[in-house]
Amino acid sequence: MNNSAIGVFDSGVGGLTCVGELRRIMPCENIVYLGDTARVPYGTKSRDTIAHYARQDIRFLERHDVKMVLVACGTVSSVMMTVPIFEGSSVRAFGGVIEPAVEAACKATRNCRIGVIGTPATIRSECYADAIKKIRPDIRVTAKACPMFVPLVENGYTSPQDKVSRLIAEEYLEVMREEQVDTLILGCTHYPMLEAVIGEVMGEGVTLISSGREAARAARDALEKADALTDRREKGALELYCTDSEELFAENAAAFLGKVDMSISKCSLTI
Amino acid sequence: MNNSAIGVFDSGVGGLTCVGELRRIMPCENIVYLGDTARVPYGTKSRDTIAHYARQDIRFLERHDVKMVLVACGTVSSVMMTVPIFEGSSVRAFGGVIEPAVEAACKATRNCRIGVIGTPATIRSECYADAIKKIRPDIRVTAKACPMFVPLVENGYTSPQDKVSRLIAEEYLEVMREEQVDTLILGCTHYPMLEAVIGEVMGEGVTLISSGREAARAARDALEKADALTDRREKGALELYCTDSEELFAENAAAFLGKVDMSISKCSLTI
Numbered sequence: 001m002n003n004s005a006i007g008v009f010d011s012g013v014g015g016l017t018c019v020g021e022l023r024r025i026m027p028c029e030n031i032v033y034l035g036d037t038a039r040v041p042y043g044t045k046s047r048d049t050i051a052h053y054a055r056q057d058i059r060f061l062e063r064h065d066v067k068m069v070l071v072a073c074g075t076v077s078s079v080m081m082t083v084p085i086f087e088g089s090s091v092r093a094f095g096g097v098i099e100p101a102v103e104a105a106c107k108a109t110r111n112c113r114i115g116v117i118g119t120p121a122t123i124r125s126e127c128y129a130d131a132i133k134k135i136r137p138d139i140r141v142t143a144k145a146c147p148m149f150v151p152l153v154e155n156g157y158t159s160p161q162d163k164v165s166r167l168i169a170e171e172y173l174e175v176m177r178e179e180q181v182d183t184l185i186l187g188c189t190h191y192p193m194l195e196a197v198i199g200e201v202m203g204e205g206v207t208l209i210s211s212g213r214e215a216a217r218a219a220r221d222a223l224e225k226a227d228a229l230t231d232r233r234e235k236g237a238l239e240l241y242c243t244d245s246e247e248l249f250a251e252n253a254a255a256f257l258g259k260v261d262m263s264i265s266k267c268s269l270t271i
Numbered sequence: 272m273n274n275s276a277i278g279v280f281d282s283g284v285g286g287l288t289c290v291g292e293l294r295r296i297m298p299c300e301n302i303v304y305l306g307d308t309a310r311v312p313y314g315t316k317s318r319d320t321i322a323h324y325a326r327q328d329i330r331f332l333e334r335h336d337v338k339m340v341l342v343a344c345g346t347v348s349s350v351m352m353t354v355p356i357f358e359g360s361s362v363r364a365f366g367g368v369i370e371p372a373v374e375a376a377c378k379a380t381r382n383c384r385i386g387v388i389g390t391p392a393t394i395r396s397e398c399y400a401d402a403i404k405k406i407r408p409d410i411r412v413t414a415k416a417c418p419m420f421v422p423l424v425e426n427g428y429t430s431p432q433d434k435v436s437r438l439i440a441e442e443y444l445e446v447m448r449e450e451q452v453d454t455l456i457l458g459c460t461h462y463p464m465l466e467a468v469i470g471e472v473m474g475e476g477v478t479l480i481s482s483g484r485e486a487a488r489a490a491r492d493a494l495e496k497a498d499a500l501t502d503r504r505e506k507g508a509l510e511l512y513c514t515d516s517e518e519l520f521a522e523n524a525a526a527f528l529g530k531v532d533m534s535i536s537k538c539s540l541t542i
Contacts, residue, residue: 038316044515045309151422164438244315 002228005030005239006219007066007091009057012040013249014150014189015072016256018097018212022070023238023260025220026229030236032064036269038243042075043121047083050075054085056269060241061091067228068093070219072212074118074188078127093222100214101185102131108207109183112139115176118187120145128187142179146172146191153190156255160196169194169201176202183207193256238262243269273499276301276510277490278337278362280328283311284425284520285460286343287527289368289483293341294509294531296491297500301507303335307540309514313346314392318354321346325356327540331512332362338499339364341490343483345389345459349398364493371485372456373402379478380454383410386447389458391416399458413450417443417462424461427526431467440465440472447473454478464527509533514540 006026008019012035019033034057036042042050054076061069069091071077077096079085086094105114116128123145132141148168152158157165176184184202186192189212199208223229230236238260242249246266253264277297279290283306290304305328307313313321325347332340340362342348348367350356357365376385387399394416403412419439423429428436447455455473457463460483470479494500501507509531513520517537524535 040315044311147426148422148428151419155418157419164435167435167438 001231002067003030003230003232004065004067005032006068006070006223007032007034007061007064008070008072009034009036009061010073010189011036011042011075013037013154013252013256015212016253017189017192017210018070018072018216019238020257021210021213021216022219023236025216026236028232028234028236029230031238032061032066033238033240034060034267035240035242035249037245037249042073043119047079050079051083051085054079058086058089058091060267060269062089064239066091068219068223070094070215071096072189072215074098074122074211078122078125081127081131093226093228095215095218095222097189097211097215098127098131100218101187101209101211102128102135104214105183105185105209106132106136106139108209109139111180111182112136113179113181113183114139114141115179115181115184116141116143116187117146117149117172117184117191118143119150120147122187128185140179142176142181144172144175149188149194150190153193154252158193160200162197165194165197166201169197173198173201181206183209185209185211187211240264241267243267272502273338274301274501274503275336275338276303277339277341278303278305278332278335279341279343280305280307280332281344281460282307282313282346284308284523284527285421286483287524288460288463288481289341289343289487290509291528292481292484292487293490294507296487297507299503299505299507300501301510303332303337303510304512305331305538306511306513306520308516308520313344314390318350321350322354322356325350329357329360329362331538331540333360335510337362339490339494341365341486342367343460343486345369345393345482349393349396352398352402364497364499366486366489366493368460368482368486369398369402369458371489372458372480372482373399373406375485376454376456376480377403377407377410379480380410382451382453383407384450384452384454385410385412386450386452386455387412387414387458388417388420388443388455388462389414390421391418393458399456411450413447413452415443415446419443420459420465421461424464425523429464431471433468436465436468437472440468444469444472452477454480456480456482458482511535512538514538
């Protein structure tokens with residue numbers, strides 16, 4: 001049993017879909033979240049710079065005495081598959097968003113055709129395709145960058161009836177329908193906000209795998225295995241930190257999490 | 272007469288609309304352009320950080336022996352109205368994108384109603400409204416942030432027939448039609464790429480003022496007045512520099528400038 005908080009970080013607000021899922025499946029856990037909004041996006045930066053930023057983010061969470069660090073950033077998750085970012089850190093449990101989603105997708109597919117959508121940086125890195133090939137070389141992977149999805153989410157075009165989101169989703173997902181994928185990985189933590197539109201365009205037979213949701217489940221499994229779940233019975237606290245304006249972050253946080261009790265503070269990472 | 276190049280910088284690719292206009296009206300001038308793509312966007316950063324980045328950009332252009340620095344970045348143009356960024360610099364001629372657009376709009380309006388569209392940071396700063404009020408306090412200004420326009424341009428949704436751009440433009444510009452503005456300032460250097468769609472939504476009676484185009488004209492007037500235009504007769508050279516991947520920049524540059532002779536190099540600004 002361990003009553004310390006779960007630490008989560010992302011380059012911005014997208015990782016809050018992961019936080020929402022953590023709270024749904026482990027409502028009594030305390031959560032400390034860091035969104036590095038002053039330096040968002042990470043995806044366009046070099047791997048060295050991304051690793052440096054990630055280590056700073058981890059150190060910030062360590063100072064909040066967390067029992068685990070969940071990397072809710074697709075870009076950092078991809079970098080950490082080859083560059084050590086937890087070395088020298090006192091955090092013992094950690095995880096990214098790629099492997100849990102890949103495992104879930106490989107379990108879900110029946111026709112061995114998996115689609116992956118993500119930011120241009122994630123798709124260019126081929127991290128999902130590589131991870132799938134490693135455990136299931138027989139699976140055909142179709143990957144597609146969807147650069148408009150993040151701006152759509154961040155500007156509120158998330159209603160299932162929204163015409164703009166529908167047009168763009170139809171354009172991006174056409175190749176997934178042509179390739180008859182039966183499982184689609186939402187490889188960016190923003191995308192679950194468009195799940196309704198994506199689900200309608202893909203049709204009922206297709207399983208959507210949210211990388212943030214799977215990462216949250218994997219985190220619970222890891223804590224359970226290590227006997228490190230909380231024994232608290234009341235609702236856990238939610239502390240959010242950002243590196244740019246709190247006002248902007250608060251607006252976005254509400255869109256991702258709905259109206260919930262949370263504290264939001266601006267922090268500095270300049271070391 | 273001065274045969275040195277004109278220096279232009281922006282946080283990214285948007286300033287290339289300004290370069291296109293410079294080349295149209297002064298085809299024999301050499302141009303050196305810097306797009307700070309590794310640190311784009313500037314609009315979300317603090318004023319101190321923006322001023323620091325701008326000074327680095329200016330120093331870079333100085334080292335290329337330019338006769339003038341044109342600030343083709345709306346965010347920096349807004350910051351430089353109150354924070355000195357050219358102090359200690361050897362550049363004698365410089366200009367931003369705000370004042371030339373405001374002067375042109377004040378000349379163009381007949382019903383004294385001007386609209387301004389721009390990024391959220393530009394609209395929040397109220398720099399256009401303030402500049403208009405300073406010279407024409409009788410003018411009613413309607414301002415509207417259009418956060419989806421930059422992603423639309425950067426992802427190629429620029430055809431006048433594009434349904435997505437049309438839907439979003441109709442949504443953003445509704446207030447401009449309600450307020451019956453007869454002059455609309457495109458207060459972001461990306462927006463001229465959507466000029467056809469914006470023009471169709473606003474209707475024929477409305478004058479569109481491109482901040483990049485007006486800045487280019489003001490630059491020509493300033494050079495003419497200082498007797499610093501080139502006396503070269505052949506086509507000027509175009510040197511482009513960026514701080515992130517040259518490949519990505521080359522794609523974008525072609526979308527903004529078409530197929531023209533240019534050199535593209537990656538440079539470092541870490542000082």
